[in-house]
Each structure stands twice: as C-alpha cells, then as structure tokens.
Amino acid sequence: MSAQDLEFPFLGPEGFMPICYRQWGAADNPRVVICVHGLSRNRLDFDELGAALAGNYRVLVPDMPGRGDSGWLADKTGYTHELYRQVCAGLIARSGVQSLLWVGTSMGGIIGMSLAAEANSPLTALVMNDIGPHVPEAGRRANQASFGTDPRFADFAAAVEWHKVNRAAFGPLSENGWREMTEASIRRHEDGSYGLHYDPGLAVNSKREPVRATEMWDVWVRIACPVLTIWGTASKLLLAEDLERMQAEGPGTEVLPVEGVGHAPAISGDAVIGPIVDFLGRHRPA
Numbered sequence: 001m002s003a004q005d006l007e008f009p010f011l012g013p014e015g016f017m018p019i020c021y022r023q024w025g026a027a028d029n030p031r032v033v034i035c036v037h038g039l040s041r042n043r044l045d046f047d048e049l050g051a052a053l054a055g056n057y058r059v060l061v062p063d064m065p066g067r068g069d070s071g072w073l074a075d076k077t078g079y080t081h082e083l084y085r086q087v088c089a090g091l092i093a094r095s096g097v098q099s100l101l102w103v104g105t106s107m108g109g110i111i112g113m114s115l116a117a118e119a120n121s122p123l124t125a126l127v128m129n130d131i132g133p134h135v136p137e138a139g140r141r142a143n144q145a146s147f148g149t150d151p152r153f154a155d156f157a158a159a160v161e162w163h164k165v166n167r168a169a170f171g172p173l174s175e176n177g178w179r180e181m182t183e184a185s186i187r188r189h190e191d192g193s194y195g196l197h198y199d200p201g202l203a204v205n206s207k208r209e210p211v212r213a214t215e216m217w218d219v220w221v222r223i224a225c226p227v228l229t230i231w232g233t234a235s236k237l238l239l240a241e242d243l244e245r246m247q248a249e250g251p252g253t254e255v256l257p258v259e260g261v262g263h264a265p266a267i268s269g270d271a272v273i274g275p276i277v278d279f280l281g282r283h284r285p286a
Helices: 042-052 080-093 107-116 137-141 156-166 175-183 201-210 240-248 269-284
Strands: 003-012 013-022 032-036 058-062 102-106 122-130 185-187 194-196 229-234 254-258
Touching: 003 042, 003 080, 013 042, 013 080, 032 042, 032 080, 032 107, 042 058, 042 102, 042 229, 042 269, 058 080, 080 107, 102 269, 107 254, 122 269, 156 175, 156 194, 229 240, 229 269, 254 269
Parallel strands: 032 058, 032 102, 102 122, 122 229, 229 254
Antiparallel strands: 003 013, 013 058, 185 194
C-alpha cells in the first residue's frame, strides 16, 4: 500500500508553520499508530514499518520541526522538547481518535514516554527504540558529536560513504541498506551538492548548555500502558543496568535485543519489524 505525504499548520513560537507527515493506510481507519523519529532523522525512517502496518492501521509519521519537509525556525533556540510535544499533540488531535499506539526512536521514544505519563493519555501501548528514562552523559555526548554539523557532499556516493562512517551504529547494513538510509537522510542544494536533511541550527540549545545525563524515572513510573523496548546491545544510550531497572519498575517492559548494534537499531527487517507488529497487535485499541 502506498503512502501519502500531507501537512498541517501548527501554531509555533513564530506563528503558523507547516508540519509534514506521511500517512500509511486508509484515512478513515480508527486504529492509529504514530511513529516519531530520532534527533537528526525524519519520517522516512519508518517506511518499512508503515508498509507492514498499513493493512490494519492508519500510520502517521511526522517530520519534527527543523527536519525533513517540516518548517524551520528563524530563532533556533525555539527547538525544544516542549515544542515537539505540542506538535505531536496536534497530530494526535488531527487523527481524530481517542486512543492510539506509539513507536518512537530515541527522541521519538522520549516524547512518547512523556506523553504516555500524562493524565488521561491516549497512548495504549508504547514502543521505544533504544532509549529509556536514563541516558548517561557519555551516551548523550556521543550521540551529539556530529549533530548540527552541515557537511556537503559533491555527489551521492560521497554521501553514502559519510553515512557508513558516521551512522555505523545503525548497522550492519547491506550496501543497498546504506544507499536507502542515505537517500532518506539528505537533500539536494541549488548548486547540485547534497547535505543532511535538517536545520543545522537544531544544535544551538545543546551547544549552549553543558551535556548532562537525562533522568526521567519520575516520568517512567507514571506510565500505565504496556511498553516494548528495542535495545541495541552495543548502545551507549541505553545501558543494560537501566534496562533491568525499567523491567522492575513502573510499567515494566518487554525487551527486543538487537545484537551487535549500537544507537539506534534501524526499524528494518523481519527480526525487528515482526516483533513490533506482534506487540502492537496484542495491545491495539478495541
């Protein structure tokens, strides 16, 4: 089933801005899944999952502000976690449903976790890809090492080679897999060169403040819905000891380990897609 790219006007800190999102499945299907990407990524990361779910769900996959085909802010300090939460709340309202399922990679998982913890949350199940209530300082530092840079590539082949080096933790991927990831990650400039498909200004806030560990255990214990956590066993952001605590506290979590992969496992292939589809099927709204 093919996807449709849509947009809605969101009232942000600088007025209305366009939020692009990809829709898979029938527009009138009341069973909704929202998928949200990681810090420097965009909606295309969920194409394989969207195609797998489209027969039974309506899948909505937004580009967060400053990514993909959504609007950019002039004042880069406006890119905040709360802005992303409000964008997602707007998409939930646009869906027209009272309950839904959530899949989030890294930043998208943190957003989902925070929304699931709110009173009267519409989330009935949460899938978090390689993220949890605690992110160590070293992990955050590593994750932000190349974030906000603005590399330029003379041609597509050069862009592929950059991704093999700088996104190695997503792998291992086949040559075709690296090409697909690169295609989903770049935009073409007027001079014919390629660059990453995000606003380099996204990193302004993180560069102004010292990098510290993230602590959200108080949020975690307020979540009531079932949780599946995908874990790259070589991840620097989701550690084994934190995963054990997640299983013992709050909502608990099922765990899908992806061996030998760092942050964050690609949402691709039967070994990852299959368990997500199964989990959502067991916990989807009536």
